[in-house]
Amino acid sequence: MNTVYNSASRLSQETSYYVYTMWAALLFSALFAVYRGDWITVFVSILTLALSMYALHMSRKVGLRVPSSLLTATIFFIYFSLFWGEVYNYYERFWWWDVLLHAWSAIGFGLIGAITLIFIFRRNKVVASPFMISVFAFSFSLAIGALWEIVEFGLDIFLGWNLQKSGLFDTMGDLIVDTGGALIGAGAAYVYLRWNVRTFFASLMREVFDENISLP
Incomplete structure (x- = not known):
């Protein structure tokens, strides 16, 4: 039981690290885009950040425990579709x-x-x-x-x-x-x-x- 708990805890910590790193990158991108006057990138960065935070907020609000793997996949989907898709023109x-x-x-x-x-x-x-x-x-x-x-x-x-x-x-x-x-x-x-x-x-x-x- 302790092994399972430790594995789940470690996965949750890794998920938090990836998500927080992504949020920091989005915030940096938005600030740098303001400096360059690239308002499209500013808008997309802030929108991506807001939607990914909203996904995390809703997972806690609705009373369901969303597995970290599913939550991370959802947040990264928002990141890949909006930020990489539009800002990097993928x-x-x-x-x-x-x-x-x-x-x-x-x-x-x-x-x-x-x-x-x-x-x-x-x-x-x-x-x-x-x-x-x-x-x-x-x-x-x-x-x-x-x-x-x-x-x-x-x-x-x-x-x-x-x-x-x-x-x-x-x-x-x-x-x-x-x-x-x-x-x-x-x-x-x-x-x-x-x-x-x-x-x-x-x-x-x-x-x-x-x-x-x-x-x-």
Whole structure:
């Protein structure tokens, strides 16, 4: 038991180190951008910092214990998509950057959708089949992907950004990748709930359940 506790504590400390280092880099970037008069970088740096801090705040506020690995992945996703994607122009330099992040987010939201529904049903003592939970997870992930395309469109129109690049082709490509990622996330949830098969993605679900075993 002590070994498990020490390992978890060490992982939490490493996670804090990585996250705090990232926050320090963002703050330095924002201050340096102010000195250069690069207001786009200032905006993106502050937005990335604020969203990542908000993710940490919400994980503590909602009463769920979010595993450090999942929380770190969420914060770094915000960092990679906003800061590296826009400030370092990775979306233009690497064609696969946008595809990777859309797939990553779709898989993650698929798992989050399944976990959320399971906790809701558990609290209200409602039984649902693995198939129905997976359908909800898939739909939830795809809805988030579609909502993000609307956000990209709004930023392009009102802030003069160029997130959608080639317009319809880029949007449809993103939605196709979102669909594939949602299928992977929902499929991993179904396989785990139906047959208790421990895939990499299912292990994240198991970690969430273990961290919140005392919840009703």
